[in-house]
Amino acid sequence: MTRSMKITLAGTALVVAAALTPAANAATPAELQAAYSAQSGAAAVPDRGQQLFTTRHGREWSCSSCHGAVPTQPGKHAATGKPIAAMAPAFNPERFTDAAKTEKWFRRNCNDVIGRECSAAEKADVLGWLRTLTR
């Protein structure tokens, strides 16, 4: 490994750590997406994010079961009926502004929908797609 590669990797690790550790929670959706992309080493593919979000993965629920197929409007919890505010950041400025909260919900919901945690690439894809949904 060359010296410049090492420096780049160390720099990437720092960015990801800063965006994803609870100590530095405040973030923008763009920063969180950039951190996930840096972690996976690839740019987000929004179409792939939409596919992941709207289809089922061998289980009862898709992300859309609670958030709607186009999450620009409020959704509804599939089990309890509790309203869930819109997921797309352009329609709900509170979304994806807290790294720890984002990680918590990806962990839980990917487990529910796919039966495992999502990879950094998958999180970048989903966030990338949600960020394409504008008014």
Place this chain on the structure above:
Amino acid sequence: MPLNHPTFIHRTLWVLVAAFGLVHTAHADDRHRGPRLASLPQYAQECGACHVAFPPGMLPADSWQRLMANLPRHFGTDASLDAATVKDLSGWLSANAGTYKRAREAPPEDRITKSAWFTRQHDEVPAAAWKRPAVKSPANCTACHAQADQGDFNEHTVRIPR
């Protein structure tokens, strides 16, 4: 410890606050015949994200302890939380858990909606009403108890959706 010592004053104030709280909740119970409402913003934020922030008095402490120890498998969903938050919420739930006669025994599966008191309180609700899209689940308190999020389950304000 002298009487004007800050610690003494502090403790005395807390005793007074606690005593007032007890008297106050006793009155509230008389009027609403419901579990007393303790509130913790973190509880409303975390647990209230997916369902009504159920009043802690609706389950006994051992039910809360089992639920909080199994959050990654919470009635079919992953409701996992970081260890520090689990500890804070568990302590608060146990401290405010149901101790009066009707809520002392753990219901089947630790489900509030399977408690004997819950069944009795809802025996006038027709079976079909529970299945309506606007209700969906007996755990969806706010479908009929509009103020459930504030801990108000007063039967005089119940409106069952058509």
